[in-house]
Amino acid sequence: MKKGFKIFLLFILLIAQKQFSQGINPNFDFSGIKQFWNIVNILERNQEPNSSEWSKLFNTPGYKVLTSGEFSKAFFKKNFRLVFMPSKK
Numbered sequence: 001m002k003k004g005f006k007i008f009l010l011f012i013l014l015i016a017q018k019q020f021s022q023g024i025n026p027n028f029d030f031s032g033i034k035q036f037w038n039i040v041n042i043l044e045r046n047q048e049p050n051s052s053e054w055s056k057l058f059n060t061p062g063y064k065v066l067t068s069g070e071f072s073k074a075f076f077k078k079n080f081r082l083v084f085m086p087s088k089k
Helices: 003-021 031-044 051-058 061-068 073-084
Strands: none
Touching: 031 051, 031 061, 031 073, 051 061, 051 073, 061 073
């Protein structure tokens, strides 16, 4: 690839990154993602997360909102088990 084209491509990528990052809300809380993957890792070993691990997930801001109205904690537990535990497939 020619050097001029590489510089042009880099320039375009930097502009695109700047443009798309302006719409991202810096106040989003992603703590539920880490806890979600902790639960998934346990379930994939065909083990049951303990109550403390479930509580950490459901106490994150996103899951608090979801479980306060739309879904129950039991809904998530049941469906996470069905999806991620090998013995439930």
